[in-house]
Amino acid sequence: MTDRRTFLRRTLLALGGATLAGCDRISESETGTKVLASAEAVTRRVQRFLSPSTALAKEFTEADISPVFKPNGSTMPDTPAYQALLRDGFSGYRLEVDGMVERPTRLSLDELKSLGTRTQITRHDCVEGWSAIGKWTGTPLAALLDHVGPKEGARYVVFHCFDNIEEDTPYYESIDLVEARHPQTLLAYALNGAPLPVANGAPLRLRVERQLGYKHAKYLRRIELVASFAEVGEGNGGYWEDNGYEWYAGI
Numbered sequence: 535m536t537d538r539r540t541f542l543r544r545t546l547l548a549l550g551g552a553t554l555a556g557c558d559r560i561s562e563s564e565t566g567t568k569v570l571a572s573a574e575a576v577t578r579r580v581q582r583f584l585s586p587s588t589a590l591a592k593e594f595t596e597a598d599i600s601p602v603f604k605p606n607g608s609t610m611p612d613t614p615a616y617q618a619l620l621r622d623g624f625s626g627y628r629l630e631v632d633g634m635v636e637r638p639t640r641l642s643l644d645e646l647k648s649l650g651t652r653t654q655i656t657r658h659d660c661v662e663g664w665s666a667i668g669k670w671t672g673t674p675l676a677a678l679l680d681h682v683g684p685k686e687g688a689r690y691v692v693f694h695c696f697d698n699i700e701e702d703t704p705y706y707e708s709i710d711l712v713e714a715r716h717p718q719t720l721l722a723y724a725l726n727g728a729p730l731p732v733a734n735g736a737p738l739r740l741r742v743e744r745q746l747g748y749k750h751a752k753y754l755r756r757i758e759l760v761a762s763f764a765e766v767g768e769g770n771g772g773y774w775e776d777n778g779y780e781w782y783a784g785i
């Protein structure tokens with residue numbers, strides 16, 4: 535039994551690797567895009583097989599917490615909407631939740647907190663080659679999904695942010711509903727026991743612990759449920775994905 539599983543895992547890994555190795559060559563052709571998309575689907579399935587959708591990312595102890603949690607990307611959104619909220623200490627903040635949901639809503643931070651809360655100490659890995667361990671407190675995204683009721687056919691959760699990462703280009707990200715319902719996927723409002731600092735995404739940011747840093751959208755403005763993210767941004771599921779990064783950024 536163990537041998538068969540090991541064999542199956544190795545085969546799947548090899549298959550995923552082989553498919554991906556051809557990426558550079560095939561991406562130039564028009565069909566390349568489709569092949570690439572399916573290669574990524576293979577990676578995702580292989581990864582889900584190796585670590586099932588319920589597997590937890592490693593959690594650490596208080597002693598492991600990094601003295602400084604390095605801020606990266608946007609660290610002070612300069613949009614008027616964000617600046618106005620910041621001036622009032624985010625008292626006027628409402629998270630918008632809409633798209634393919636039964637009960638679209640706008641929630642204050644207190645209303646969000648009342649849906650449930652969880653604290654976890656995890657390691658954040660950025661593609662730029664640095665990591666940091668932090669203690670995050672937030673509302674499980676699953677609890678919010680239960681509150682709004684995804685409609686039949688909804689497949690992805692899109693996170694729209696307050697910051698323009700380039701002039702007139704807002705940061706955004708997306709994950710699928712499996713990742714969204716994972717117990718460690720949080721809408722975090724605190725870091726290391728204090729309200730989330732502006733540099734790290736105040737007042738609310740995503741934690742999606744089994745994926746790389748750029749998936750963890752900061753400065754959440756609006757959460758939208760969709761059947762496909764083809765119509766959002768440039769259609770690849772996130773700002774960095776529109777610039778060539780992979781949509782599924784499993785660690």
Ligand SMILES: Nc1nc2c(c(=O)[nH]1)N[C@H]1C(S)=C(S)[C@@H](COP(=O)(O)O)O[C@H]1N2
Nearest residue numbers: 604605606607608660695705734747750752
């Ligand atoms: N809205 C928004 N979210 C973002 C980014 C950003 O520039 N804007 N940068 C991403 C990247 S690349 C990383 S590594 C993390 C950094 O989170 P931190 O600033 O708390 O370290 O946020 C991610 N989420």
Ligand SMILES: [Mo]
Nearest residue numbers: 660661747748
């Ligand atoms: Mo990053």
